[in-house]
Amino acid sequence: MDTVLTKELSRIYQNGAAEVKAVDSVDLTIESGEFAVLAGPSGSGKSTLLNLIGGLDRPTAGTVHLSGELLNEKTDDELTRARLFKIGFIFQAYNLIPVLTAYENVQFILQIQGIPDSQHADRIMPLLQELGLDGLEHRRPSELSGGQQQRVAVARAIVGRPSIILADEPTANLDSESAVNLLNMMHRLNLEQKVTFLFSSHDQRVIDIAQRIISLRDGKICDDIRKN
Amino acid sequence: MLWLNLAWRNLWRNRTRTLVLLLVISGSLTFVAWMQNIACGSYDKMIEEAVRMGSGHLSFHHPGYPAERLTEQYFLRSQAMPLLAGRTGIAAILPRLYVSALARSSRDNRAIMMLGVDFDLEKQVNPLLKETKTVAGHIPASDTQKLAYIGIKLAENLRIDIGNKLVVMFQDLSGEINSKLYRVGGIFKSGVTQLDSSTIFVNRISLAEGLGNRDALHELAVLLDSRDDLPKHLRQLKGACAEIHGLSVYSWEETSKQIADAIKIDSTQFKFMIFLLYILVTVGTVNLLLMSIIERTREFGLLRAIGLDKRRIGWLITCEALLLGSLGALIGLVATTVLSFYSWHYGIDFSAMFGEAEVAGMLFDMRINSSWEWGWMFGLAAAMIIVVLLASIYPVRKALRIAPAEAMKRH
Ligand SMILES: Nc1ncnc2c1ncn2[C@@H]1O[C@H](COP(=O)(O)OP(=O)(O)OP(=O)(O)O)[C@@H](O)[C@H]1O
Ligand SMILES: [Mg+2]
Numbered sequence: 001m002d003t004v005l006t007k008e009l010s011r012i013y014q015n016g017a018a019e020v021k022a023v024d025s026v027d028l029t030i031e032s033g034e035f036a037v038l039a040g041p042s043g044s045g046k047s048t049l050l051n052l053i054g055g056l057d058r059p060t061a062g063t064v065h066l067s068g069e070l071l072n073e074k075t076d077d078e079l080t081r082a083r084l085f086k087i088g089f090i091f092q093a094y095n096l097i098p099v100l101t102a103y104e105n106v107q108f109i110l111q112i113q114g115i116p117d118s119q120h121a122d123r124i125m126p127l128l129q130e131l132g133l134d135g136l137e138h139r140r141p142s143e144l145s146g147g148q149q150q151r152v153a154v155a156r157a158i159v160g161r162p163s164i165i166l167a168d169e170p171t172a173n174l175d176s177e178s179a180v181n182l183l184n185m186m187h188r189l190n191l192e193q194k195v196t197f198l199f200s201s202h203d204q205r206v207i208d209i210a211q212r213i214i215s216l217r218d219g220k221i222c223d224d225i226r227k228n
Numbered sequence: 229m230l231w232l233n234l235a236w237r238n239l240w241r242n243r244t245r246t247l248v249l250l251l252v253i254s255g256s257l258t259f260v261a262w263m264q265n266i267a268c269g270s271y272d273k274m275i276e277e278a279v280r281m282g283s284g285h286l287s288f289h290h291p292g293y294p295a296e297r298l299t300e301q302y303f304l305r306s307q308a309m310p311l312l313a314g315r316t317g318i319a320a321i322l323p324r325l326y327v328s329a330l331a332r333s334s335r336d337n338r339a340i341m342m343l344g345v346d347f348d349l350e351k352q353v354n355p356l357l358k359e360t361k362t363v364a365g366h367i368p369a370s371d372t373q374k375l376a377y378i379g380i381k382l383a384e385n386l387r388i389d390i391g392n393k394l395v396v397m398f399q400d401l402s403g404e405i406n407s408k409l410y411r412v413g414g415i416f417k418s419g420v421t422q423l424d425s426s427t428i429f430v431n432r433i434s435l436a437e438g439l440g441n442r443d444a445l446h447e448l449a450v451l452l453d454s455r456d457d458l459p460k461h462l463r464q465l466k467g468a469c470a471e472i473h474g475l476s477v478y479s480w481e482e483t484s485k486q487i488a489d490a491i492k493i494d495s496t497q498f499k500f501m502i503f504l505l506y507i508l509v510t511v512g513t514v515n516l517l518l519m520s521i522i523e524r525t526r527e528f529g530l531l532r533a534i535g536l537d538k539r540r541i542g543w544l545i546t547c548e549a550l551l552l553g554s555l556g557a558l559i560g561l562v563a564t565t566v567l568s569f570y571s572w573h574y575g576i577d578f579s580a581m582f583g584e585a586e587v588a589g590m591l592f593d594m595r596i597n598s599s600w601e602w603g604w605m606f607g608l609a610a611a612m613i614i615v616v617l618l619a620s621i622y623p624v625r626k627a628l629r630i631a632p633a634e635a636m637k638r639h
Binding site: 099109113 | 527534
């Protein structure tokens with residue numbers, strides 16, 4: 001089943017008199033269980049496309065379907081709800097709420113999803129373990145390394161059982177060892193738990209781990225390669 | 229619980245800012261609530277002294293007397309006394325006559341006001357008839373008919389001293405000129421010029437006989453045990469007086485109108501000051517809350533991105549304001565209680581600043597014990613919480629306007 005389906009998706013920014021086509025008529029399908037990367041130079045439209053798919057931004061033209069639902073027609077509150085239940089977001093940095101511990105940051109999603117407290121530990125602890133965070137659950141973000149923070153962000157993105165995880169350059173602030181490490185963990189979760197990932201990167205070592213490489217240039221898809 | 233917990237931790241992210249805000253909120257509350265307790269204490273004191281020097285908490289008069297004060301506007305003691313019989317909560321009943329007269333000594337003469345009083349009754353309650361005000365001789369006893377208690381200035385003007393004679397001339401109730409002979413029994417110094425230069429106290433019965441009716445009164449002043457009972461007594465006595473011709477009852481607010489007005493003006497000014505201060509607190513709180521919102525722009529973007537709707541974001545900030553306001557109000561109430569306890573128990577002596585204060589021909593001692601205005605204290609504290617909540621409206625709206633996609637581009 002298609003998790004993401006975009007048709008002629010465009011996002012045009014008005015920069016004074018000039019128009020910037022950040023995303024330009026993109027037709028893209030992501031299937032359930034994929035581990036795909038959006039690759040492309042800076043300014044090619046990676047963030048804009050991820051934001052459109054995740055309902056953080058609205059398209060100028062075209063449509064986005066997420067698990068069969070048309071996002072264009074949703075109100076802001078419905079989009080927020082879709083983000084809470086269907087999408088896990090990971091950003092480049094400052095993903096975590098600084099006043100909450102690692103555990104609480106992950107738990108926060110379950111709390112606002114309304115999952116009973118009794119189930120929290122059973123869902124959070126294995127995930128933190130899987131991501132190599134055991135023993136760090138009571139630390140605040142400021143007491144964690146950049147790589148550890150991003151792994152907590154992965155845990156938070158995944159804990160609510162979304163249909164897809166959208167990660168905008170999750171490794172950009174990490175040294176390459178941590179970056180590859182993080183990606184390998186994400187890949188393992190993809191394989192074991194069948195979580196769909198779509199992330200962006202311009203780091204070749206990270207791109208190489210992906211199963212599918214979608215290359216963007218000037219807001220258009222210029223290449224789409226699947227590995228076996 | 230989740231939101232309060234998160235809000236609480238958010239408050240302490242910027243310790244200094246939160247402490248400053250708490251100080252502003254609790255400091256302002258303490259200031260106004262404590263001042264209110266002191267002000268009400270001073271009003272209480274003014275009223276209590278005024279009713280003792282003046283016409284009591286409530287007083288009986290001939291209906292025209294409070295406005296015109298003519299000698300012939302009298303009533304009979306026997307008309308009024310039955311109305312007070314069996315009434316509980318009464319501390320003192322003071323019958324009085326006021327007669328303007330000409331006083332003549334062997335050396336000089338002066339226009340004066342004669343007060344016919346029951347000395348033994350007055351001594352117990354009237355601050356003017358205290359031995360501390362006596363500079364020579366004594367306050368006459370009730371059973372002495374011929375002794376007068378006179379102001380020091382008057383004694384000087386008439387050039388008389390203890391034991392000297394003075395003759396007073398006045399119109400009696402039928403309009404005839406009458407005269408009486410008194411000896412100076414005591415001389416007082418009240419500090420109020422008008423009293424010291426033109427007042428003499430004499431035995432009421434002897435003066436009433438001089439007027440031609442032993443039972444005549446111009447005033448029957450009633451002191452209550454508690455001012456709280458005044459409305460009840462006033463209502464009942466007004467009802468009873470309606471059926472008696474030539475007798476009316478008045479409250480202290482009517483007979484000491486100048487004092488009542490002075491208090492009203494003072495408390496209105498104070499309310500205005502509270503209003504201004506609360507506006508200042510609002511402005512300060514808006515600014516500091518706004519700063520904390522703008523600093524967290526990216527975080528609000530993140531919260532929106534991971535699925536918090538506007539309602540929840542608004543609620544989170546409201547919780548922060550609520551905690552801030554409540555904590556500030558609590559600290560303010562505790563501080564007010566501590567300060568008020570001190571000023572209630574020990575009193576504050578403003579006489580160093582103001583000396584004794586003369587208001588409307590009466591002299592007030594400036595040692596003030598604050599009262600406990602619990603209604604005001606909690607009202608002001610609740611108003612402070614509301615002020616902080618109101619101050620959060622604009623910052624909340626600002627936070628809700630943050631577009632998540634844009635906010636996430638910031639670092
Ligand atoms: N708010 C905006 N207003 C105007 N132009 C914008 C805005 N946001 C993005 N753009 C433009 O849209 C284009 C695509 O931007 P986007 O951020 O999607 O690129 P990106 O591939 O994520 O780049 P990077 O690798 O630097 O993050 C760029 O040319 C950018 O300048
Ligand atoms: Mg980008």
